[in-house]
Amino acid sequence: MRTDFLAHLERWRKWNVQASMNAYASTTSTALNNCVHYALAGGGKRLRPILVAASCNTISGTTSPKAPATALELIHTYSLIHDDLPAMDDDDLRRGKPTLHKAFDEATAILVGDGLQARAFELIADAPDLSAEQKVRMIKVLAEASGFNGMVGGQYVDIQSTGKDLTLDELKAMHAMKTGALIRASVALGGIAAGATEEQLAALDRYAGHIGLAFQVVDDILDVEGDTATLGKTGGKDAEADKATYVKLLGLDGAKAEAARLLTEALAALDGFGESADMLRELGRYIVEREY
Amino acid sequence: MRTDFLAHLERWRKWNVQASMNAYASTTSTALNNCVHYALAGGGKRLRPILVAASCNTISGTTSPKAPATALELIHTYSLIHDDLPAMDDDDLRRGKPTLHKAFDEATAILVGDGLQARAFELIADAPDLSAEQKVRMIKVLAEASGFNGMVGGQYVDIQSTGKDLTLDELKAMHAMKTGALIRASVALGGIAAGATEEQLAALDRYAGHIGLAFQVVDDILDVEGDTATLGKTGGKDAEADKATYVKLLGLDGAKAEAARLLTEALAALDGFGESADMLRELGRYIVEREY
Numbered sequence: 001m002r003t004d005f006l007a008h009l010e011r012w013r014k015w016n017v018q019a020s021m022n023a024y025a026s027t028t029s030t031a032l033n034n035c036v037h038y039a040l041a042g043g044g045k046r047l048r049p050i051l052v053a054a055s056c057n058t059i060s061g062t063t064s065p066k067a068p069a070t071a072l073e074l075i076h077t078y079s080l081i082h083d084d085l086p087a088m089d090d091d092d093l094r095r096g097k098p099t100l101h102k103a104f105d106e107a108t109a110i111l112v113g114d115g116l117q118a119r120a121f122e123l124i125a126d127a128p129d130l131s132a133e134q135k136v137r138m139i140k141v142l143a144e145a146s147g148f149n150g151m152v153g154g155q156y157v158d159i160q161s162t163g164k165d166l167t168l169d170e171l172k173a174m175h176a177m178k179t180g181a182l183i184r185a186s187v188a189l190g191g192i193a194a195g196a197t198e199e200q201l202a203a204l205d206r207y208a209g210h211i212g213l214a215f216q217v218v219d220d221i222l223d224v225e226g227d228t229a230t231l232g233k234t235g236g237k238d239a240e241a242d243k244a245t246y247v248k249l250l251g252l253d254g255a256k257a258e259a260a261r262l263l264t265e266a267l268a269a270l271d272g273f274g275e276s277a278d279m280l281r282e283l284g285r286y287i288v289e290r291e292y
Numbered sequence: 293m294r295t296d297f298l299a300h301l302e303r304w305r306k307w308n309v310q311a312s313m314n315a316y317a318s319t320t321s322t323a324l325n326n327c328v329h330y331a332l333a334g335g336g337k338r339l340r341p342i343l344v345a346a347s348c349n350t351i352s353g354t355t356s357p358k359a360p361a362t363a364l365e366l367i368h369t370y371s372l373i374h375d376d377l378p379a380m381d382d383d384d385l386r387r388g389k390p391t392l393h394k395a396f397d398e399a400t401a402i403l404v405g406d407g408l409q410a411r412a413f414e415l416i417a418d419a420p421d422l423s424a425e426q427k428v429r430m431i432k433v434l435a436e437a438s439g440f441n442g443m444v445g446g447q448y449v450d451i452q453s454t455g456k457d458l459t460l461d462e463l464k465a466m467h468a469m470k471t472g473a474l475i476r477a478s479v480a481l482g483g484i485a486a487g488a489t490e491e492q493l494a495a496l497d498r499y500a501g502h503i504g505l506a507f508q509v510v511d512d513i514l515d516v517e518g519d520t521a522t523l524g525k526t527g528g529k530d531a532e533a534d535k536a537t538y539v540k541l542l543g544l545d546g547a548k549a550e551a552a553r554l555l556t557e558a559l560a561a562l563d564g565f566g567e568s569a570d571m572l573r574e575l576g577r578y579i580v581e582r583e584y
Contacts, residue, residue, distance in 0.1 A: 032440060032448050082406060087398030106379035110402065111448050114374060117406065118439030121413045125432035132424035139431055140417035147410030148324060156324050156403050 035104050035112050039077055042095045047215075047287070048072035048186040054279035055190025055204055061276050065193035067127030068138055071120040072186050075146050078116035079182075081109050083155060117146070130193065138189050145185035154178025158243070166244035172213065179219075180212030187280075203269055207280060210266035215287050217259045220245040222291070224252065263288045327392065327400050328407070331369055334387045339507075339579070340364035340478040346571035347482025347496055353568050357485035359419030360430055363412040364478045367438050370408035371474075373401050375447060409438070422485065430481050437477035446470025450535070458536035464505065472504030479572075498561035499572060506554035507579050512537040513547050514583070555580045 049069035057063045084091040084099040085106060092102050101109035124130075124138050144150060154177030161174065187208035191201045224247050246255040266284045270277045341361035349355045376383040376391040377398060384394050393401035416422075416430050436442060446469030453466065479500035483493045516539050538547040558576045562569045 029440070029445055029449060031452065032445060036440065078406075082402055085399075085402065087402060107377075107451050108448070110374055110377065110379060111444050111451075113406070114370075114409065115440040115444040117409055118435045118444065121431055122435035122439060125428050125435060132428045135431075136417050136424045136427050139413055139427075143410045143414035143417060147414060148321070148328065148407040152403050152407040152410065153321055153324060156400070157321060159399050159403075160323065 032112075032115075035100065035108050036115070038103060039081055039100050039112050039116070042077075042097060044077075044095055045290075046073060047283075048076050048182060051183065051186035051208070051280075051283060052190040052193070054283055055187040055208075056194040057190075057279050058204065058270075058273050058277040059191055059194035059196045059200055062194075063279075064129070065127075065190060067123045067130070068142075068189040068193055071123045071138075071142060072182065072189065074116045074120040074123070075142065075151075076182060078113040078120075079146070079151055079155070081113040081116070085109060088155070088159065134192055137192050141185050141188050141192070145181040150177055150181030150185075151179075154181070161244065163242045164244070166249075168249050171244050171246065171249060175213060175216040176209075179216050180209065183212035183215060184208040203272055206269035207266045207284070210262045210269065211284050211287055214259050214262035214266065214284070217246045217255055217262065218288055218290065220247045221252065221255050221259070223247075226291070259288050324404075324407075327396050327404050330395055331373060331392050331404050331408070334369075334389060336369075336387055337582075338365060339575075340368050340474060343475065343478035343500070343572075343575060344482040344485070346575055347479040347500075348486040349482075349571050350496065350562075350565050350569040351483055351486035351488045351492055354486075355571075356421070357419075357482060359415045359422070360434075360481040360485055363415045363430075363434065364474065364481065366408045366412040366415070367434065367443075368474060370405040370412075371438070371443055371447070373405040373408070377401060380447070380451065426484055429484050433477050433480050433484070437473040442469055442473030442477075443471070446473070453536065455534045456536070458541075460541050463536050463538065463541060467505060467508040468501075471508050472501065475504035475507065476500040495561055495564055496572075499558045499576070502554045502558035502561065503576050503579055506551050506558065506576070509538045509547055509551045509554065510580055510582065512539045513544065513551070515539075516544065518583070551580050 049072055052065060052069040052072055053063035056065050080094060081100050083089050084094055085101055091099055093099065097103070099109070100112060120142065121139055124135055124142070127135060130138075146152065154174055157174045158178055161170070166174070184205055187204045188201060191204045196204065223245065246258060250258055263284055267281055270280060273280075341364055344357055344361040344364055345355035348357050372386060373392050375381050376386055377393055383391055385391065389395070391401070392404060412434065413431055416427055416434070419427060422430075438444065446466055449466045450470055453462075458466070476497055479496045480493060483496045488496065515537065538550060542550055555576055559573055562572060565572075
């Protein structure tokens with residue numbers, strides 16, 4: 001099953017890159033196209049689109065919603081581009097390649113990020129095979145999750161708290177916004193695409209909330225344990241930047257125990273679903289057991 | 293009529309600032325709220341929301357669509373915040389006050405811009421009194437107009453062409469994207485809110501296309517003729533930055549003649565509408581005759 005799952009994941013990654021690329025074929029400026037393609041060709045885990053598909057599969061037994069899955073990855077990609085800027089996290093490497101502002105320049109990185117966000121909402125508005133009601137709900141969920149009370153707000157709090165001592169609750173609240181909101185939105189969009197009931201959406205959201213936190217706990221563990229080559233970004237950077245992390249607050253073993261606990265909670269939220277939720281279950285295990 | 297119109301404009305400005313502010317009362321971070329409120333309290337002409345209302349009024353005789361009008365202003369505000377950044381136009385003053393990155397810092401300015409964009413789409417998705425179909429069409433129009441093939445793409449071309457000689461056609465194409473697309477979107481959203489026919493939307497779009505170009509021609513004229521106090525931004529900056537302008541390509545008199553010609557074309561596009569289009573007609577005259 002694990003091998004099958006990883007092969008499935010790999011197919012998804014390729015499928016999704018291609019979809020994203022195709023969505024950009026119509027950009028009118030050739031020079032700008034080059035920058036956008038560079039940003040999208042970076043690879044990455046493509047976790048959010050896979051969560052959209054797995055969530056949709058849980059409810060309907062199919063993994064069809066290409067537009068919302070791609071939209072999630074576009075929002076995620078734009079956030080990485082802006083977070084890497086010198087005024088923010090100041091990263092030179094992303095996924096083993098120079099970050100966009102290093103490969104081109106800062107103005108280009110700001111603009112490509114801005115354009116990717118607009119394109120994400122356009123993709124959903126333009127999607128075939130979804131009702132207008134489904135699209136409106138998806139756009140509302142995605143905009144909330146990526147805005148001031150979600151991803152953007154979390155990044156703001158993260159930057160503001162560098163060098164400060166955060167409590168565990170403050171750290172959790174920050175990550176719930178910064179990375180958790182978009183992971184929850186991924187699972188919500190898959191459910192909405194599949195016509196999930198409110199009760200089903202609530203169960204999916206409980207799963208996603210726990211997985212989202214686990215994802216960040218594991219990120220903090222990998223930042224300490226991993227090296228730059230495996231991570232494709234500069235390892236040990238969080239400690240260097242004097243940022244609060246789960247490892248700092250809980251210790252390495254404590255952080256690992258917390259990741260395991262969060263996975264158990266996430267899997268329990270799926271108890272009402274049958275085999276159709278196996279992809280979500282595998283993704284949960286993958287998130288906690290991954291090595292990069 | 294002119295006095296009435298300016299009083300009307302003033303009421304609209306206040307109405308719209310208030311609407312925007314209210315929409316932000318729920319942002320969870322107090323510190324971030326302060327930055328967002330600073331960005332939105334800057335004032336400005338509020339031209340885009342007024343165009344939404346005037347366009348809606350042309351078709352239905354009412355000026356009701358508060359959500360799309362506010363969304364347009366949020367997108368415009370975010371674009372100014374990002375354009376003012378050191379990596380882009382590097383402006384210290386906007387509407388007579390320090391720009392956001394001067395009042396706070398660059399990271400905050402990038403994030404507030406990002407969050408305002410998300411909130412714009414959220415506002416439309418969340419709007420009362422609009423059908424799901426209307427919302428989806430509005431979001432599609434707004435996302436296209438503000439993205440790679442619109443505002444963002446235009447700003448990219450503008451930055452890339454600093455120091456280069458543009459032809460008049462290239463200059464027009466750049467401005468059609470950079471400022472024209474959002475002005476056309478404003479008029480389109482008003483029409484969609486009012487339930488305009490495709491034929492009516494086409495006439496409104498012809499008006500908006502000409503007004504959008506006229507707006508930029510007048511901006512170039514004011515940049516040469518105005519001083520910093522009247523403009524609320526640094527005057528003469530375009531010439532200093534060696535940017536192509538209408539004044540440079542056509543001369544001052546030629547640019548003024550072009551603005552007048554574009555106004556005539558814009559007004560002609562409204563010939564099929566009665567008195568309900570008077571607000572659009574007044575706005576056209578205001579855009580060409582304004583002094584800041």
